Amino acid sequence: MHTPENVETRLRRLAASGETLNCYIYDTAPMRSKITHLKEIMPAGVEIFYAMKANPHTAFLAAALEAGAKGIEIASLGEAEKAVAAGFDPARLIYTGPGKSPEELQWAVNNGIRTVHIESLTEAYRLNGIAAAAGKTQDVLLRINADFDIHEAQTTFSGGSKKFGVDEEKLAAVLPQILALKSLNFRGLHVYAASGVLNVANLLKNCELVFGMAKQIEADFAGVICDTIDFGGGFGVDYLETDHDFNPQAYADGLQALIDCYGFDGRTFFLELGRYLAADSGWFCTEILDIKDSRGIKQVICAGGINHFRRPAALAINHPLALVRMHRKKLFDGQEDIRAESVYFGGPLCTGADKLANDVFVEAADVGDIAVFGLAGAYGLTMSNMEFLSHERPQEYVLD
Numbered sequence: 238m239h240t241p242e243n244v245e246t247r248l249r250r251l252a253a254s255g256e257t258l259n260c261y262i263y264d265t266a267p268m269r270s271k272i273t274h275l276k277e278i279m280p281a282g283v284e285i286f287y288a289m290k291a292n293p294h295t296a297f298l299a300a301a302l303e304a305g306a307k308g309i310e311i312a313s314l315g316e317a318e319k320a321v322a323a324g325f326d327p328a329r330l331i332y333t334g335p336g337k338s339p340e341e342l343q344w345a346v347n348n349g350i351r352t353v354h355i356e357s358l359t360e361a362y363r364l365n366g367i368a369a370a371a372g373k374t375q376d377v378l379l380r381i382n383a384d385f386d387i388h389e390a391q392t393t394f395s396g397g398s399k400k401f402g403v404d405e406e407k408l409a410a411v412l413p414q415i416l417a418l419k420s421l422n423f424r425g426l427h428v429y430a431a432s433g434v435l436n437v438a439n440l441l442k443n444c445e446l447v448f449g450m451a452k453q454i455e456a457d458f459a460g461v462i463c464d465t466i467d468f469g470g471g472f473g474v475d476y477l478e479t480d481h482d483f484n485p486q487a488y489a490d491g492l493q494a495l496i497d498c499y500g501f502d503g504r505t506f507f508l509e510l511g512r513y514l515a516a517d518s519g520w521f522c523t524e525i526l527d528i529k530d531s532r533g534i535k536q537v538i539c540a541g542g543i544n545h546f547r548r549p550a551a552l553a554i555n556h557p558l559a560l561v562r563m564h565r566k567k568l569f570d571g572q573e574d575i576r577a578e579s580v581y582f583g584g585p586l587c588t589g590a591d592k593l594a595n596d597v598f599v600e601a602a603d604v605g606d607i608a609v610f611g612l613a614g615a616y617g618l619t620m621s622n623m624e625f626l627s628h629e630r631p632q633e634y635v636l637d
């Protein structure tokens with residue numbers, strides 16, 4: 238990875254203050270152009286939602302709004318409030334995720350959000366009661382835990398025993414109960430197979446499966462139409478720099494072929510994308526405070542660790558890494574440095590789990606240089622252990 242020029246310029250400006258550097262830098266231009274591009278190439282009926290769990294920073298919400306995302310996928314009341322504050326009308330919100338509290342469902346109903354994605358029968362009955370008491374009818378999708386697992390994905394959301402949705406084989410028993418709930422308006426299905434998928438064929442397989450389920454439902458239940466189908470998120474990014482990025486055009490072409498094949502023209506399809514939209518709009522930048530040899534392997538200690546950037550440790554992968562050299566004077570003769578070797582990067586936390594990168598080859602680095610981790614715009618600060626050891630929260634800088 239190369240550090241983009243605008244990111245490096247900002248880092249050098251920040252470094253001039255003399256303070257220890259530990260921050261996220263965001264440039265949402267890539268996110269904006271991805272939304273624009275997806276809107277251009279996707280089949281008619283596909284609507285792009287930003288899954289704000291990837292990065293709830295106001296700059297990312299503004300980028301989604303300005304680039305013309307259809308709306309926001311929310312998974313909590315906190316997210317709903319942030320999305321509305323950023324300018325999204327509640328009617329542009331779709332609400333997913335297990336364990337929605339009565340208060341959260343009440344907010345959804347009161348504010349007229351577009352769809353609530355039911356994750357269980359309990360949730361269906363709870364929502365129905367709330368909507369009935371409010372004298373409203375709520376549009377819902379039913380989330381299915383398909384009997385299908387994308388083994389090579391970073392995180393899977395369906396297949397086997399899962400907390401997400403209703404098992405596919407229980408559909409025949411569950412759906413009639415949901416259809417009987419008078420304050421819910423069943424609009425269709427939500428099946429989200431996996432996150433971080435680079436193989437287009439795998440995600441298309443999921444689409445085909447859902448189309449098959451929709452057809453079956455329509456055959457089994459007279460008068461029921463699945464007019465809205467949510468494929469979830471899942472478009473991957475190339476963390477390992479293999480030069481095999483997700484190919485959205487191949488996905489769009491494959492989806493169009495499926496729509497044609499199933500005669501599903503005129504229906505609505507949701508894509509709720511997080512990682513693919515946000516990842517390459519952010520960099521985690523942290524100063525190297527110490528370098529030491531431990532039994533033949535250099536340990537590189539940075540100002541921020543999993544408290545600020547937990548993803549590499551949580552997912553056991555290395556993110557792309559570059560160094561911004563600061564050429565600081567050594568503190569003493571014999572101070573360790575890195576010269577063309579594979580090393581370990583960690584943070585300042587008192588746990589062996591505090592890993593930023595393992596066995597990563599670095600050409601040259603010294604104490605005082607800045608380690609820049611790329612593809613950190615998605616699931617960066619937002620999924621980190623911020624409170625652990627009570628370090629100061631990293632700054633988040635947005636480039637113009």
Ligand SMILES: Cc1ncc(COP(=O)(O)O)c(C=O)c1O
Pocket residue numbers: 288290291310333334429431432433469470471472509510511512513
């Ligand atoms: C329901 C739901 N939708 C969308 C997403 C976003 O997924 P991705 O970042 O893989 O696009 C997630 C991620 O966990 C999710 O749980």
